[in-house]
Amino acid sequence: MLHRLSIATRLGFAACLFLAPVGYGLWVQTSANQAQIVQAHREADGAAYLRGIDAVHSALTRAVVLRQSLDGDGLAAKLAELRTGFGSALETEALSQKAEVLIRARDRSAMKVEARRALRRLGQQVANRSGIVLDPELASYYLGDIFASSLADLREQFTELRRNNAGGAGHDADGDAKRFDGALLSGRIENLLQSIEYAVATATGPQGNPAIKETLDKTFQPFGMMMSHAVAMMESGRGDPAAVQATFDAIDRFAQAANDQFVELLDARATRLREESLRTAAIGGALSLLALLSVVALVRQGVIRPLRRMTEALGRLADGDIATEVPASRFDDEIAALGAAMRRFKQALEDSRSLSNTVVQSTMHVSVATGQAAAAIAQVSDGAHGQMASVERLRRSFLETREAMKEVAAVTRTGQERSRDAADRLEESLSDIDAMADAVREIADMSSEINRVTVAIGKLAAHSNILSLNASIEASRAGEHGRGFSVVAGAVGTLAQQTLKLAQEIAELARRSHDRIGRGLEVAAAVGRRMQEVSVTIAETDSLSQIIVDQVARQRESVDGIETALIELSEISHANASAAEEITATMRGLAALTDDTRLRAEEVAGSAGA
Template sequence: MKNIRLSHLIGVALSVILLLFIGMVTLSISNFSNLNESRKASEYESDMLQQLTEGVSQLRYSRGMISRADASLRRGDKVAFERDYQFANDALHTYEQKIEVYLGRAQRSAEAATLDEAMMQTFNEYVENVINQGLLAARSGDENLMTKVSESENAINKRAEVAFIKVMDYRNRMVQERNDHVNSQINHALFITISALVLAAIIVGLIYFIFRRSVLSPLLRARQHFERIAEGNLAAPIEDMGKNEIGALFHTLKNMQEELKVIVARVRDGGLVILDGAREIARGNTDLSSRTEQQAAALEETASSIEEFTSTVRQNASNADRAREITREASCITERGGKEMQDVVSSMKEISATANEIFSIIELIDGIAFQTNILALNASVEAARAGEHGRGFAVVAGEVRSLANRSANASGEIKGLIESVSKRIHQGSDVATHAGKTIQDAVVRIREADQFVDEIATASIEQRQGIEQINTAITEMDAVTQQNAALVEESAASATSLEGQSNNLVALVERFNVGSQSSRHHSSVPTAGTSSTRAQPTNTRKERTVSTSSRPDASQSDDWETF
């Protein structure tokens, strides 16, 4: 049974049940068809019997109406007579219709035909001798005929009644036989149905037994295996259940259990690795949070220093602008001094030219004095030659000569002074020229200094703008650092939560019993120990900060930077 496929077994069971169902339905249809035919026949016979009884009733009613019509006629009530007479005729016609329907029925037996024939003879005799004669007597008012009809009516009525009773007895017997046949069919159908139900119950019980043994019991054992797996027991052996679908299910369950063993072992080892990593992350995040806070404090101090430096640079830029204005004013003043020095040099040159002219005039006077002296000397010689006559002329010539000498001396002194003045004028002119060149050089230098000061002022403005941008960037860095500090704190909290979840995961995985692999047990560190370990980096953080400041090498930094 273990190697029979469930699909085949279920197909056979469903086929048997289907055959049983078809057989039961066929028998039911056949029985119901027979019962329906019997029911229709019984209804038809009942209807025919009803037609007969109604016809007899109409015949008797017609006889009663004839008697009433006769009585009405005797009373002289013609209206009542006509009415009762018409009722009698109508009842007679109705009788004839009912009897015609009754006699026209199908499937009459020989006995029924004989009885019907005998009954109809008595009925016809009754109609002819009683009804028709009664109608004739009532219409004609013949009392003798009516009396004769009444006298013959009893004998004919008795014969008709006997024949009618025989027919009714036969009809009742036929109805009873048909009812007995119907009851027999019902009992037969009931027996067959009960037998089929018993057989179906036996087959269903057998099928249930087979399914219980082949399907339900293995499924119950599979449920027990699933419950053990749900409880964490992965070491219970799973038996072989054959090569059918149930066997494939148990084989798959066994493979699932083996895979779960491997997965649980890997999850447990991974959980321990995650737990260790979470602890390291928590410690690193705590240390990083402290360092981030220190960095934020340092950035605040840097921002404050840069703010002060920005104020100083702004002041320097303002001083540079003032120096540039002063340099421009000095450049203008120096340019005006250069122009005035050029005017002085021009004036000195004009004075030097005038002095040269005076010197030429003095030389001319000196020449005149020298010639006058020569003339006076010649006059003295001539006066000496003249003697007494020339004595006065000699005195005049002496005076003239004396005047010429004094003029020559004065012109010599003036010449010396003029030469001295001319030398000084030349020296002053040279000095003025040199001073003008110096002033021009100073103007050039002042212009260069003005350009440098202008460049310094421009650089100071740019430096001020750059410092302001740096200050803004430092402020933003401070805000980002504050956010990073908050994120690091959140990360530290998440790492702590991850550590707790890892502990829970390891504890949850430890529920599973994986057999020989359960010896690979790792003890988890309690939460209190974790919190005490996490509290240690607070003291070491300051030492790391000091060592970092004394050793700026990036290769000597702590692990949190790499993290």
């Protein structure tokens, strides 16, 4: 079925096969973007789940600090609702059910602590399994750390400080220990506030997303002022319930604002990825269409049209139109060699036509001389010998034509073999390019792994810095005995900051390496496409060469038939020469033989024209 299709149709089919790898690359990139979009939605679901958990945790903490009544059934129902919406997707159903049981427990004094711990474990599990703590972007990473971990820890430390100050009022025996615990808790709260302030500055800084700074500062600044006032109030021993409640309200507002900004960043990222996928698909489709049209235009202009003109000229020459001009080729290639062979073939046809006309004219002279046989027997004999010489020349001309056809077939086969050898080499080169592209993709995957590790190192460095601040506070409280430990803690903090800086530099280097690897993949894909275009062109040239070989073979068969007819004409000429010596005895027989010779000469002339 394929050999019945036109060259243009086969070319279009081959171009479509060539575009298949381009479509596959677009599909792979779209799939990667889709995976990132799904991950962003998963993190958004985790943020919504954490918002509900944080609301329940805040209610429990308020009940402990302000000594208010607790609606355990209502809080458990809210947790159950969250579990129904998000628990199965994030695989946190078991821990959520445990927290619900603890919240509903009758022994509220003992179970409130366990319930808060269960909620903290549930929040950590949600943050881990939704990917919030490993978000690749700096702004969303620090915002997720704020509302998933830091604010809940701050609420717990504030609760412990409140309970410590309230419990130490009537116990003088261990008053020193109580005051020491209060100072320690205050230091921890200060460290948490510094950590939150650092996270906010990083998330809204140049490396994060400065666009969210104005919105986030509206809740962060009142939150920071309220927390400083609350810590000072607790350290002084005062515990105004209204101020405590206002402090918890500030924590809740800031947690909700951080959560909202986190979700907005995720939504913006998903929208950006979807737009990038659409833009990539549109650009890829346009480039593919342009490449297809370019290939079709180049092959039609450089191969199909010249061969079509050659074929039409060869058909007219085969029909006997020796006035046909052989088209000239603009390039010194196989088509130019075919044109030279066709010009030799045209010259041979002209010689054959001339010889055929000479034979016809000679035969007509013999026919006219038949009426004057008695007076011109010698002329008839001379004409027969001249006819033999003309037939011999005509036979040699056809032999030269056949040799020229052999040369055309040999040249065409040589070009066909070279085309196939070039096609095999192109296939090997394409395989090498594919292997190189696979190696570059593995390097890109390693770059992504390096980026993920550096993010984790940065987080560890941030936590190490916080721990060094805690150690410095503890050393300062220990006085003279903690001076050496304070120096060590300062060195650890310096090392943590240097580690964070180095991790950020490694992440930047990994990102630039990933970009360059992406450009290398694009260059390799472009080289592969161009080599595939050359392979398609070589295949079309090979098919056309085979068509030329077949047509030359058919012309050789026609020439062989003409040569057979010429041999027969030569034999007849010999018979005429012999009969001329006996013409005096049978004038009527000579006239009949002359008419027969004329008819055969006309048939030979007609065969030469065909």
